[in-house]
Amino acid sequence: MVNQLYYEKFLVLSILFTTQLTLSQVVLNADGPGNTYSLINSVLAPGNNAIETPDCSHNAFGNHIDEVFDTDLNTNVFRFHIYTTPDNDRCINFDRQRNEIKTYNPSPANLLGTENEIVIYKWKYKLPIGFQSSTNFTHIHQLKSVGGTLEDMPMYTLTTRKSNPDLLQLRYAETNSQVTVAQVNLTPFIGQWVEVTQTIKYSTVGSYAIEIKKVSDNTTLLSYSNNAIVNWRAGASFVRPKWGIYRSLLTPQDLRDEEVLFANFSIQEVTTLSNDEVEKPASFKISIESTTKTLNIIDLPNQTNSIQLFNMNGSKVLEKTNITTENEISIDISALSNGIYIVNVNGNNSNQSKLTVISFE
Known part of the structure; x- marks a missing residue:
């Protein structure tokens, strides 16, 4: 008891x-x-x-x-x-x-x-x-x-x-x-x-x-x-x-x-992954430009619909929709504080996620 x-x-x-x-x-x-x-x-x-x-x-x-x-x-x-x-x-x-x-x-x-x-x-x-x-x-x-x-x-x-x-x-x-x-x-x-x-x-x-x-x-x-x-x-x-x-x-x-x-x-x-997707490693790549405070994502999956960032409390802090490029995108992250984030890339045929650390001097 x-x-x-x-x-x-x-x-x-x-x-x-x-x-x-x-x-x-x-x-x-x-x-x-x-x-x-x-x-x-x-x-x-x-x-x-x-x-x-x-x-x-x-x-x-x-x-x-x-x-x-x-x-x-x-x-x-x-x-x-x-x-x-x-x-x-x-x-x-x-x-x-x-x-x-x-x-x-x-x-x-x-x-x-x-x-x-x-x-x-x-x-x-x-x-x-x-x-x-x-x-x-x-x-x-x-x-x-x-x-x-x-x-x-x-x-x-x-x-x-x-x-x-x-x-x-x-x-x-x-x-x-x-x-x-x-x-x-x-x-x-x-x-x-x-x-x-x-x-x-x-x-x-x-x-x-x-x-x-x-x-x-x-x-x-x-x-x-x-x-x-x-x-x-x-x-x-x-x-x-x-x-x-x-x-x-x-x-x-x-x-x-x-x-x-x-x-x-x-x-x-x-x-962040469905059962059909757990065998598929995230294919996109992430880099962060400290001087311009941008998040660069390359090798996006085909037909990407949105990109979301979540903080470690589970809150969505940023979302980019209407993705027009099929390969690379840069996102302004100047409003975000230093910390660990989950980058979620959603598309018609896939849902992939990676961790990234934002650390501006």
């Missing part, structure tokens, strides 16, 4: 209908001290356990995730605790430790990324003053595929790393090895609430975009996008997100006891 009450209170499931776009959102927000595990499970995996904590090795401490009121955000937030000793990885692995929440097999279907879906993940987090990273890995977010021979290798990872200077890295693995596709100095993140927007199309012809901004002044700290990247693995049944602290214990001298804050988790599934 408790889980059901939390589910009804905190599982916000809204279907927004716009032309050619359906967006479904699930959010997990802290509500104050007490019953934190029940709250998390009621949203991410009702009736099951979506939490991987070191409670088993440190039961005298109690729950390693709790809730506190944050004066900067003026709301309750989740606090993740991790201790260099005796915490470990669920009493299974002792060279690493984790305190994470996730979606997984028993989670509702709309929290699991499936092939040809576009999914938007949003959340906020804050690394404390004095935060220390491992030279090996200190993951704070992962996207992991389930099924197939590659499920042990995360597809995308946000990790902090001890270096000179310390870094925040975005790591990607198409197969069984990771590469760093973007990295920035970690210093601007320390002691600051930041908001992450991560948008991914799960496909062998996929797309990916991420923006991390300071909550206080909306400054962009990290931005990366790729409109031609493999985001689906052979044998996979779905992709699941994880958030928290997962770090190596091989260099304990680099580490300290930490408390990392998280807030406002959101998972949004976006459907």
